[in-house]
Amino acid sequence: MTAAHMDLRSLRRCRPPPTMQNVGRIRRSARDMGLSGPRSISPSVFQHEAGFFLLVRDSSTQSLTCQTDVPYAKHDMETWKEFEANELTHSAAHHLLAIHAVGSKYGGWARVSDIARQLDVTRGSVSINLRALKKRGWVNTDEHHMVALSPEGTKIVQVILAKRVVVKSFLVNVLGVPEPRAEIDSCKVEHLLSDESGHRLVQFMRFLSSDPITKKVLTRFRTFECECPDSRACDVCHGRCLMDELDRAI
Amino acid sequence: MRHEHVDIVDELNRLMAEEAEACLRYFQLRYRLRGIDRHAAEEFFENGVKETLEHAEAIANQIRALGHIPRLRIELSLGGGPIGFQDALAEALDVEQQALDAYKDFLPRVVGHPVLEDFIRRQIAIETEHVQEIVDTVRAGSPLKLLDKLNRS
Numbered sequence: 001m002t003a004a005h006m007d008l009r010s011l012r013r014c015r016p017p018p019t020m021q022n023v024g025r026i027r028r029s030a031r032d033m034g035l036s037g038p039r040s041i042s043p044s045v046f047q048h049e050a051g052f053f054l055l056v057r058d059s060s061t062q063s064l065t066c067q068t069d070v071p072y073a074k075h076d077m078e079t080w081k082e083f084e085a086n087e088l089t090h091s092a093a094h095h096l097l098a099i100h101a102v103g104s105k106y107g108g109w110a111r112v113s114d115i116a117r118q119l120d121v122t123r124g125s126v127s128i129n130l131r132a133l134k135k136r137g138w139v140n141t142d143e144h145h146m147v148a149l150s151p152e153g154t155k156i157v158q159v160i161l162a163k164r165v166v167v168k169s170f171l172v173n174v175l176g177v178p179e180p181r182a183e184i185d186s187c188k189v190e191h192l193l194s195d196e197s198g199h200r201l202v203q204f205m206r207f208l209s210s211d212p213i214t215k216k217v218l219t220r221f222r223t224f225e226c227e228c229p230d231s232r233a234c235d236v237c238h239g240r241c242l243m244d245e246l247d248r249a250i
Numbered sequence: 251m252r253h254e255h256v257d258i259v260d261e262l263n264r265l266m267a268e269e270a271e272a273c274l275r276y277f278q279l280r281y282r283l284r285g286i287d288r289h290a291a292e293e294f295f296e297n298g299v300k301e302t303l304e305h306a307e308a309i310a311n312q313i314r315a316l317g318h319i320p321r322l323r324i325e326l327s328l329g330g331g332p333i334g335f336q337d338a339l340a341e342a343l344d345v346e347q348q349a350l351d352a353y354k355d356f357l358p359r360v361v362g363h364p365v366l367e368d369f370i371r372r373q374i375a376i377e378t379e380h381v382q383e384i385v386d387t388v389r390a391g392s393p394l395k396l397l398d399k400l401n402r403s
Contacts, residue, residue, distance in 0.1 A: 112348060113355060121325055122264070122271045123348035128341060145351070 093160055093191035094119060095129050096138060099149055100157045109146045163198050164190040170201050174208060176222050255316045258366070261356050262313050263321045268352055269306035271324050272345045273299050279341065284332040291335040298342065301380075305349075305373065312369055336388065343384045350377035 098118040102110035112130070116123045130147060133139045138153035149157060164186045171182035208214045228234065232241040276298035283291050310320040333341075353374045360366035 113352070120323070122268045123352055124268055124271055124275070124345040125326065127344040127348045128275075131341070131344065145347075 088156065088160075088191045090188075090191060091129060092133060092138075093156075095126070095133060096149065096153055096157050097160065099139060099147055099153070103148055108148045109142075110148070112145060112147065115147065159195075160190050163193045166198050166201050167193060170205060174205060174218065174221075255318065258359065259313055259316055259318045261359065262309055262316075263323070265349075265352055265356065266306050266309040266313070266320055267322060267324050268345075268349050269302045269309060270322055271326055272349060273302035273306060274324075274326060275328065275345060276302060276342065278328040279333065279338050282330055282333040283335060283338055285334045287335050291338065295338070295342075305376075308369070308373075312366065315365065339384055339388050343381065343388065346377060346381045346384060350374065350381055353377055 095115070098115045099110050102114045102118055112123050112126050116126045119126065130139060130141070133153070134141060138150055138156060140148050140150050142148075167186035167189055168179075168182045171177040171185060172179055177185070208218050226243065228241055228243050232244065233239055234241075236242065276295045280292050280295040280299070283295070285291075313320045353370055357367070357370050357374065360370055
């Protein structure tokens with residue numbers, strides 16, 4: 001256990017989260033403690049070999065405190081980090097897909113007006129969004145304002161489309177979700193799903209269709225009706241009934 | 251009679267959305283501006299807000315004259331950090347250029363129409379002038395020159 005780790009362990013747990021005013025001081029203090037705080041995570045979240053820590057300076061007591069709830073923090077902070085590091089926004093993904101769809105009819109090149117129609121947005125909006133895509137090197141434009149995917153952009157589109165198929169296929173063929181719903185849900189997650197999870201989903205689907213026993217399992221699942229025990233405790237939910245919570249969801 | 255105009259009205263609604271969206275963009279850009287020329291630049295975007303709103307209104311009136319009610323469909327979420335005048339102008343140029351292209355694309359469909367042809371030609375002339383003004387300012391590198399020009403005209 002390092003000295004910095006010892007220091008952190010001795011700090012008490014704190015709330016509420018820091019304000020922007022004390023972030024600079026927290027960062028300096030964290031640096032002194034041997035912690036690194038990548039901007040992409042959050043202004044006051046720092047990474048250490050033991051996990052992620054939320055540091056807060058209390059101006060009334062002039063003390064630095066730290067949330068060391070590592071299991072919770074580690075999972076959530078890593079997700080935030082990945083989410084914020086994800087350069088491909090939903091909007092960017094749709095713009096790339098629209099350029100691909102329109103361009104495939106016209107030798108790879110698309111007009112801004114056609115992209116706007118495809119996405120049902122204004123030309124101005126497309127034009128502004130294209131600036132960001134161009135900056136990242138995902139699209140090219142010519143002197144006539146025509147737009148085409150760069151090799152990098154094409155690669156991204158292929159990956160997105162593959163993930164959409166994987167997720168949709170999983171939702172429809174394994175979970176039995178109706179196709180229109182699966183189409184919408186796969187569209188929502190296609191650009192957020194990691195490559196690793198995508199691979200595992202494909203492997204899982206292949207596993208299910210690999211032999212008669214697993215095929216039987218899938219057939220049984222399709223006729224399975226979930227009945228929660230009165231105690232609301234089962235192996236899946238661990239003390240909280242997820243079915244109840246999902247029923248309450250809007 | 252009203253059904254004959256449906257396609258044209260759809261296109262007019264799109265043009266109105268371009269102008270209304272540009273209005274909101276300029277409105278927000280004004281508050282993102284930073285730098286030494288900020289005050290002069292703010293005035294430029296203030297003018298932009300007024301003009302684009304006037305254009306949207308003019309299009310809405312044309313739609314009403316055709317016996318329809320304008321439909322405004324905009325999907326917009328504006329964020330972004332501080333921006334310098336040159337970058338803001340580059341965004342404005344993109345928006346104006348797209349509006350100009352949209353009017354130009356629409357013109358062939360209203361050639362021969364007693365009112366719309368003249369209206370669209372006038373809009374093309376105005377937008378062409380706007381685009382040229384912005385291009386000139388980008389070249390000159392100062393918003394003050396643009397404001398001088400706008401005040402003179």
